[in-house]
Amino acid sequence: MITLISGTNRQNSRTRAITNIYQSVLEGKGAETQIVDLAEILPSDIIPNGLYANSGKHEDFNAVRELMWDAQKFVFVVPEYNGSFPGVLKVFIDALKFPGTFTDKKAGLIGLGSGVQGAVLAMSHLTDIFAYLNMSTLGFKPKLAAIDKHLANGEITNELYTTMLHQHAEKMINY
Amino acid sequence: MITLISGTNRQNSRTRAITNIYQSVLEGKGAETQIVDLAEILPSDIIPNGLYANSGKHEDFNAVRELMWDAQKFVFVVPEYNGSFPGVLKVFIDALKFPGTFTDKKAGLIGLGSGVQGAVLAMSHLTDIFAYLNMSTLGFKPKLAAIDKHLANGEITNELYTTMLHQHAEKMINY
Amino acid sequence: MITLISGTNRQNSRTRAITNIYQSVLEGKGAETQIVDLAEILPSDIIPNGLYANSGKHEDFNAVRELMWDAQKFVFVVPEYNGSFPGVLKVFIDALKFPGTFTDKKAGLIGLGSGVQGAVLAMSHLTDIFAYLNMSTLGFKPKLAAIDKHLANGEITNELYTTMLHQHAEKMINY
Amino acid sequence: MITLISGTNRQNSRTRAITNIYQSVLEGKGAETQIVDLAEILPSDIIPNGLYANSGKHEDFNAVRELMWDAQKFVFVVPEYNGSFPGVLKVFIDALKFPGTFTDKKAGLIGLGSGVQGAVLAMSHLTDIFAYLNMSTLGFKPKLAAIDKHLANGEITNELYTTMLHQHAEKMINY
Numbered sequence: 216m217i218t219l220i221s222g223t224n225r226q227n228s229r230t231r232a233i234t235n236i237y238q239s240v241l242e243g244k245g246a247e248t249q250i251v252d253l254a255e256i257l258p259s260d261i262i263p264n265g266l267y268a269n270s271g272k273h274e275d276f277n278a279v280r281e282l283m284w285d286a287q288k289f290v291f292v293v294p295e296y297n298g299s300f301p302g303v304l305k306v307f308i309d310a311l312k313f314p315g316t317f318t319d320k321k322a323g324l325i326g327l328g329s330g331v332q333g334a335v336l337a338m339s340h341l342t343d344i345f346a347y348l349n350m351s352t353l354g355f356k357p358k359l360a361a362i363d364k365h366l367a368n369g370e371i372t373n374e375l376y377t378t379m380l381h382q383h384a385e386k387m388i389n390y
Numbered sequence: 391m392i393t394l395i396s397g398t399n400r401q402n403s404r405t406r407a408i409t410n411i412y413q414s415v416l417e418g419k420g421a422e423t424q425i426v427d428l429a430e431i432l433p434s435d436i437i438p439n440g441l442y443a444n445s446g447k448h449e450d451f452n453a454v455r456e457l458m459w460d461a462q463k464f465v466f467v468v469p470e471y472n473g474s475f476p477g478v479l480k481v482f483i484d485a486l487k488f489p490g491t492f493t494d495k496k497a498g499l500i501g502l503g504s505g506v507q508g509a510v511l512a513m514s515h516l517t518d519i520f521a522y523l524n525m526s527t528l529g530f531k532p533k534l535a536a537i538d539k540h541l542a543n544g545e546i547t548n549e550l551y552t553t554m555l556h557q558h559a560e561k562m563i564n565y
Numbered sequence: 566m567i568t569l570i571s572g573t574n575r576q577n578s579r580t581r582a583i584t585n586i587y588q589s590v591l592e593g594k595g596a597e598t599q600i601v602d603l604a605e606i607l608p609s610d611i612i613p614n615g616l617y618a619n620s621g622k623h624e625d626f627n628a629v630r631e632l633m634w635d636a637q638k639f640v641f642v643v644p645e646y647n648g649s650f651p652g653v654l655k656v657f658i659d660a661l662k663f664p665g666t667f668t669d670k671k672a673g674l675i676g677l678g679s680g681v682q683g684a685v686l687a688m689s690h691l692t693d694i695f696a697y698l699n700m701s702t703l704g705f706k707p708k709l710a711a712i713d714k715h716l717a718n719g720e721i722t723n724e725l726y727t728t729m730l731h732q733h734a735e736k737m738i739n740y
Numbered sequence: 741m742i743t744l745i746s747g748t749n750r751q752n753s754r755t756r757a758i759t760n761i762y763q764s765v766l767e768g769k770g771a772e773t774q775i776v777d778l779a780e781i782l783p784s785d786i787i788p789n790g791l792y793a794n795s796g797k798h799e800d801f802n803a804v805r806e807l808m809w810d811a812q813k814f815v816f817v818v819p820e821y822n823g824s825f826p827g828v829l830k831v832f833i834d835a836l837k838f839p840g841t842f843t844d845k846k847a848g849l850i851g852l853g854s855g856v857q858g859a860v861l862a863m864s865h866l867t868d869i870f871a872y873l874n875m876s877t878l879g880f881k882p883k884l885a886a887i888d889k890h891l892a893n894g895e896i897t898n899e900l901y902t903t904m905l906h907q908h909a910e911k912m913i914n915y
Binding site: 224225226257259260261262263266267268296297298299300301302303304305306307308309313336339340343344346347348 | 399400401432434435436437438441442443471472473474475476477478479480481482483484488511514515518519521522523
Binding site: 513521528 | 844863864867868870871873874875876877878879880881911915
């Protein structure tokens with residue numbers, strides 16, 4: 216089972232479209248998957264009711280905390296916001312059970328952005344965070360730059376990007 | 391005028407205590423200051439009502455957006471959460487006017503943490519983000535590690551830390 | 566077989582001492598190992614005779630290039646120099662066969678330093694480089710800070726550091 | 741006086757071509773400049789004779805050490821090698837007088853590469869190193885990606901790149 220994190224709470228995001236595509240790729244290779252989409256599972260009151268003294272006290276979010284605790288292998292699909300990952304993605308991580316949610320687990324990263332960087336710094340920063348939490352990150356991290364030109368009607372129109380997602384999926388299954 | 395950002399919305403935080411101390415140091419050297427404390431100014435509904443399609447539509451937050459737009463020099467006091475900066479600090483940045491809030495401005499960073507790193511990676515990540523936004527960051531970034539042992543009754547009890555804050559304040563005034 | 570890189574060419578370095586200790590730990594757990602010590606294998610004329618147009622033309626270094634090409638799993642023991650890894654370690658990497666020396670391989674990192682950081686940024690930078698080269702890095706990266714106080718007569722005198730090396734060795738064997 | 745570092749010792753490099761262009765831009769705006777080109781000043785025996793116990797003992801290199809000690813403002817032109825800066829550039833830094841060569845000074849960075857990243861990670865890593873050495877780095881860091889397509893006969897053929905170098909030069913003069 217590979218747990219896919221769609222890493223923004225923006226509605227109808229390209230991030231979710233890529234997550235769906237990647238899920239199909241994984242399932243086409245026989246992997247079981249589940250999606251955790253921040254747009255669906257991050258409560259709008261997570262900041263006042265799910266952090267610090269209230270960590271673990273948000274009833275709706277607790278099911279996600281358990282799911283993340285039980286999952287063993289993750290792929291985070293991460294858009295670039297302001298040169299790094301979205302703040303809400305780090306809020307999500309900050310609201311999980313600590314320590315232990317990610318200890319000795321494995322992660323993959325797929326970055327996307329409307330600019331030319333393809334979230335390369337966002338993925339570098341997340342790799343640091345995962346390492347701090349004792350989770351290992353697959354070295355191969357597709358950078359889907361200028362994504363607005365390469366995604367149409369929920370399909371990727373760039374052959375290289377499709378190839379990279381297939382390669383990433385193969386590597387994650389074997390990681 | 392130097393604008394100090396207390397970089398967490400946790401109540402009664404050590405981050406705010408350090409921010410207060412640093413403010414005194416700056417003012418003792420003749421600088422004008424103002425504090426933007428996320429614990430006071432980040433609306434609890436910023437996630438649903440202040441991002442993406444709602445950017446700029448949160449009435450209460452708009453005054454802070456204007457203040458940040460007008461400010462020219464910042465010092466961010468940043469605690470280490472999960473190996474980087476708090477998610478809420480990036481949410482705050484993501485909710486500001488884009489582009490332009492930080493363009494051609496100058497920032498300083500002061501890191502603190504209960505562990506041994508003193509938020510060194512948090513400050514590296516933020517420096518990347520500020521650079522992406524075309525803001526320059528002062529190279530000298532005090533790392534206040536094991537802060538719970540060196541802060542009591544709102545006072546720093548570690549002479550080296552006090553010295554570093556004074557040095558940082560001098561450099562920021564001249565930056 | 567795990568290939569250990571002693572990441573500086575400084576003679577009689579603490580880095581080599583740690584590499585030897587770590588080798589004993591690995592072998593005590595039944596792993597086969599070999600050491601590549603930059604102090605022994607990096608030719609003094611690698612800069613003029615082993616880079617760019619001369620890549621692969623340095624006879625003495627070519628045996629190391631082959632060894633690195635054939636190896637599958639690495640642990641780099643990395644001292645902190647000027648806030649990152651030693652320049653000579655990157656020269657070593659730049660002189661290897663490209664592309665492919667590290668593709669789809671796995672690495673571990675152990676950092677040491679006389680300061681308080683324990684080479685945390687050095688390891689972050691190397692993790693970025695390894696990712697660029699499509700090599701995955703184990704998330705758990707021991708930071709052996711203030712190493713001059715915790716190493717005597719070729720033995721580590723800090724129990725936590727010894728524990729971390731044992732944990733790292735276990736994880737590398739299973740990575 | 742702004743000191744320009746051409747950050748590779750590769751002969752006839754694009755890095756040096758960009759350095760020359762940037763020098764013209766700076767001088768066109770009235771700035772005084774000097775170039776330190778690693779291809780000219782890094783001794784081929786710097787590794788055996790200019791590091792560690794031999795630091796400061798390489799007669800030919802000592803003039804450069806003095807020049808770097810005296811200089812106050814730098815711009816490093818940095819090619820991407822293996823996902824970061826060239827190893828020889830860090831060897832150069834490691835061979836300078838320590839501590840103090842960069843303390844309280846200011847730097848700019850210009851990155852180039854044949855790939856799509858334009859040395860973004862190389863510049864992030866160097867910014868960390870400069871910060872460790874207490875040197876501040878200008879936030880705006882031009883990324884000259886796919887440089888082989890945009891440089892011909894020593895001239896930049898991409899108008900955006902030319903604009904960025906002019907903007908960078910203006911900002912450096914005022915930094």
